[in-house]
Amino acid sequence: MLGATRRVTALIPRNLQPLRQLHEDIEESIHFHKCKGQHILTNPRILDTIVRKSAINPTDTVLEIGPGTGNLTLKLLEASHQVIAIEIDHRMVNILENRTLKRGLRSKLRLITKDALRTEFPPFDLVVANIPYGISSPLLIKLLYGTTPFRSATLLLQKEFARRLLANPGDSEFNRLAVNVKLLADVEFVMDVSKRDFLPPPKVDSSVVIIRPKAKIPEVDLHQWRAFTRTCFNNKNKTLGATFKSKRKVFELLELNNASGLIRQQDDFCSLKEKIIGVLREGGFDDKRPSKLSIEELLHLMSLFNQVGVYFDHHGEVGNEDDRFEVDDVDD
Numbered sequence: 001m002l003g004a005t006r007r008v009t010a011l012i013p014r015n016l017q018p019l020r021q022l023h024e025d026i027e028e029s030i031h032f033h034k035c036k037g038q039h040i041l042t043n044p045r046i047l048d049t050i051v052r053k054s055a056i057n058p059t060d061t062v063l064e065i066g067p068g069t070g071n072l073t074l075k076l077l078e079a080s081h082q083v084i085a086i087e088i089d090h091r092m093v094n095i096l097e098n099r100t101l102k103r104g105l106r107s108k109l110r111l112i113t114k115d116a117l118r119t120e121f122p123p124f125d126l127v128v129a130n131i132p133y134g135i136s137s138p139l140l141i142k143l144l145y146g147t148t149p150f151r152s153a154t155l156l157l158q159k160e161f162a163r164r165l166l167a168n169p170g171d172s173e174f175n176r177l178a179v180n181v182k183l184l185a186d187v188e189f190v191m192d193v194s195k196r197d198f199l200p201p202p203k204v205d206s207s208v209v210i211i212r213p214k215a216k217i218p219e220v221d222l223h224q225w226r227a228f229t230r231t232c233f234n235n236k237n238k239t240l241g242a243t244f245k246s247k248r249k250v251f252e253l254l255e256l257n258n259a260s261g262l263i264r265q266q267d268d269f270c271s272l273k274e275k276i277i278g279v280l281r282e283g284g285f286d287d288k289r290p291s292k293l294s295i296e297e298l299l300h301l302m303s304l305f306n307q308v309g310v311y312f313d314h315h316g317e318v319g320n321e322d323d324r325f326e327v328d329d330v331d332d
């Protein structure tokens, strides 16, 4: 009998998993969509560690992005006052709803069936989530550069992505995402998680990190900062001299600054290029590479540019398509 069950299971495509194999209380089968990053975390030891490390108080409201079939959600509901779960797939929402009803936990769950990137987050105390890896960058930027204050975010991320968040200047993984996150938050490594701990298993291994917003952050225009780091890290191995003095960049900044109304006297190409050369020389940045600079050095360079009337602001929305850059980096 056991042999027969095994044979049937082996015939089932990897993305069509009978859910009763995952959860004894579910009778149905479901297609998992790779494009939605649907990989269910099944190892109870890892689920417990994630909840324990998140240090949830019984009065806390937890935000969970992508609850899926609810393995993590059920544990979060037991530990907290309320869970706000944002899930894009209504089939998952139905399963989650049934499971919480059966356990008498439904009243503590606020379900939002929407794309988390296109939803305004209600107030919450902390985030705990095994997120779809495809939205990691814009989601992180949305959380950190958004307006809702929170204590911490415990996230299960693609391993290479997590390594970038943990990288320091000079490390090969250090990039714009790391610099943008580290300006506002500290990142702690918790543990690696094998692809075998998920159903269906993803192609990559994962890591859990805890991101804690800093109590004090530098006084800086965050739009300005993100646009500046976008320029610096456009090609992170180029020197800053090569990046900022290129004809294309000078023209781009000329157009932006003359249109912004931020400067009293409009520049022409030559006067702006002179300013840029002056800033890079004065600060000793000409032959430096952005990936080797500390946040303080990058902030200093930006303020030198601003002092001579060179700005980078593009007033983009937080967590938009523009923030997807590091996902490509990770897949290199």
Ligand SMILES: C[S@@+](CC[C@H](N)C(=O)[O-])C[C@H]1O[C@@H](n2cnc3c(N)ncnc32)[C@H](O)[C@@H]1O
Pocket (backbone or CB within 6 Å): 036, 037, 038, 039, 040, 041, 042, 065, 066, 067, 068, 069, 070, 071, 072, 086, 087, 088, 089, 092, 114, 115, 116, 117, 129, 130, 131, 132, 133, 135
């Ligand atoms: C990696 S699975 C995690 C499932 C569950 N948290 C677990 O640990 O087993 C990611 C979940 O996020 C959902 N999802 C994908 N894109 C989303 C988006 N933009 N907004 C909200 N949920 C999304 C997927 O449908 C899927 O259920």
